[in-house]
Amino acid sequence: AIIIHSNIQTCDIITKAIQRYEPIFFPPKLSMRDPPSGVNNILQNLTLNIRDNPQCEQYIQHDSNETYTLTINLQMAIVEASSVWGLLRGLETFSQLIYINEQNYVVINNSVTIIDSPRFQHRxxxxxxxxxxxxxxxxxxxxxxxxxxxxxxxxxxxxxxxxxxxxxxxxxxxxxxxxxxxxxxxxxxxxxxxxxxxxxxxxxxxxxxxxxxxxxxxxxxxxxxxxxxxxxxxxxxxxxxxxxxxxxxxxxxxxxxxxxxxxxxxxxxxxxxxxxxxxxxxxxxxxxxxxxxxxxxxxxxxxxxxxxxxxxxxxxxxxxxxxxxxxxxxxxxxxxxxxxxxxx
Incomplete structure (x- = not known):
């Protein structure tokens, strides 16, 4: 199973997001297996980091920064953002890229680098x-x-x-x-x-x-x-x-x-x-x-x-x-x- 780390994991926004997404990453009805070493497309770690000075904002605002960067390479995925809201958006993208293969491993087809930000502040x-x-x-x-x-x-x-x-x-x-x-x-x-x-x-x-x-x-x-x-x-x-x-x-x-x-x-x-x-x-x-x-x-x-x-x-x-x-x-x-x- 994927191990999830964050430098702001005590923030309730992130803690509860991880709780919501874990059943998506690891469907409860499947018996997830520990991946073998040396297989690059089987993910093992997900890191959620806020750059610079991490703040646990409580409510999103009209001008909140939702930009994030998602990098997936060599069994590791990293979502970086300037706010918890960017981490949420990156976590959602990550959840849509991965899938469970026939051996019940969490995998992805290729290495990925995504730099994403909203076109419109109000959506x-x-x-x-x-x-x-x-x-x-x-x-x-x-x-x-x-x-x-x-x-x-x-x-x-x-x-x-x-x-x-x-x-x-x-x-x-x-x-x-x-x-x-x-x-x-x-x-x-x-x-x-x-x-x-x-x-x-x-x-x-x-x-x-x-x-x-x-x-x-x-x-x-x-x-x-x-x-x-x-x-x-x-x-x-x-x-x-x-x-x-x-x-x-x-x-x-x-x-x-x-x-x-x-x-x-x-x-x-x-x-x-x-x-x-x-x-x-x-x-x-x-x-x-x-x-x-x-x-x-x-x-x-x-x-x-x-x-x-x-x-x-x-x-x-x-x-x-x-x-x-x-x-x-x-x-x-x-x-x-x-x-x-x-x-x-």
């Missing part, structure tokens, strides 16, 4: 667990698949119109009323579990709290935040293909911003990544413009269009992220619709 997958709830074990399997492909960002679209499965400590009624059922929620322990599973694989978890649209599920416990849609001089009027009876956050309601301030503070405290995705896509504004209270407010505040109203909302939410020191992300719709927001 992500988004899972929408609001429209279609995914149990935590399935999310973990997706994280495992991401690690196999060296992806490093899990964009967790965790709430939407259809359901609010994120169990908020600050606003517990959001999931009590907004989840598909009491069983289709992500508890605080679930969130910690997912983040830890991702952390050990060099994956950041970026949550998405999508507003001002995509908020129907919020209205089940906080209807005061949602705009009442009008038609023909009457409130609560649904128009097929245009608007529901109540739809989209009400941008002139102060409680929208106090609620978002509290919830975003909670999200920041529970997700180590300093990034939060704010959505802001698919803002269907006809409901806004149908509401006489909103249109009157727009006149008083010299806002002449729905685009200006969207910009007003976006600026207020971005002010919250500035105050809590969060880096915001939004969907491209904000640019496509030419919503003018203050520079961050």
């Amino acid at each position: 992500g997958v988004m899972l929408d667990t609001a429209r279609h709830f995914l149990p935590v074990p399935i999310i973990k399997k997706n994280l495992d698949a991401m690690a196999y492909n060296k992806l490093n960002v899990f964009h967790w679209h965790i709430v939407d119109d259809q359901s609010f499965p994120f169990e908020s400590i600050t606003f517990p009624d959001l999931s009590r009323a907004g989840a598909f059922s009491p069983y289709h929620v992500y508890t605080p322990a679930d969130v910690i579990d997912v983040i830890e599973h991702a952390r050990l694989r060099g994956i950041r978890v970026i949550p998405e709290i999508d507003t001002p649209g995509h908020t129907y599920s919020w209205g089940k416990s906080m209807p005061q935040l949602i705009t009442v849609c009008w038609a023909n001089g009457k409130p609560y009027q649904a128009i097929y293909g245009t608007q529901g009876e109540m739809e989209i956050f009400n941008p002139i309601e102060p409680r929208v911003y106090s609620t978002m301030d509290s919830l975003l503070r909670e999200v920041k405290s529970r997700f180590p990544s300093n990034y939060i995705h704010l959505g802001m896509d698919e803002v269907y504004d006809r409901c806004w413009l149908s509401n006489p209270n909103i249109t009157q407010w727009m006149i008083v505040n010299n806002i002449s269009s729905a685009r200006g109203l969207h910009a007003y909302y976006a600026d207020k939410i971005l002010d919250i992220t500035r105050n809590i020191n969060v880096v915001p992300i939004v969907w491209q719709d904000v640019w496509d619709e030419k919503v003018q927001v203050r520079s961050f």
Whole structure:
């Protein structure tokens, strides 16, 4: 069997990575044999080294160095990197190069030298667990698949119109009323579990709290935040293909911003990544413009269009992220619709 060494083996990132990969190197159902001496393509040693000053970083960052060098020659394999994240990527490459031969030896066809680094710092997958709830074990399997492909960002679209499965400590009624059922929620322990599973694989978890649209599920416990849609001089009027009876956050309601301030503070405290995705896509504004209270407010505040109203909302939410020191992300719709927001 291969003997694995590391100059940072006490780091939990590396210790647990070795535990994960050993069953891949040495399948439990096979009786692995000690290799004979003098056979060059039968691997005997794997060394994982961090150059210079080894640091056991706990969470991968947007600018983390994931470069590594993998050398395999004369029964020995060496992965060298400047960070634990580079070692993880090199270890994954190594696991994909070796195989078990008919005599149950770990072998490789030829000597190898690989110098590898990512082309893109952000390599992500988004899972929408609001429209279609995914149990935590399935999310973990997706994280495992991401690690196999060296992806490093899990964009967790965790709430939407259809359901609010994120169990908020600050606003517990959001999931009590907004989840598909009491069983289709992500508890605080679930969130910690997912983040830890991702952390050990060099994956950041970026949550998405999508507003001002995509908020129907919020209205089940906080209807005061949602705009009442009008038609023909009457409130609560649904128009097929245009608007529901109540739809989209009400941008002139102060409680929208106090609620978002509290919830975003909670999200920041529970997700180590300093990034939060704010959505802001698919803002269907006809409901806004149908509401006489909103249109009157727009006149008083010299806002002449729905685009200006969207910009007003976006600026207020971005002010919250500035105050809590969060880096915001939004969907491209904000640019496509030419919503003018203050520079961050």
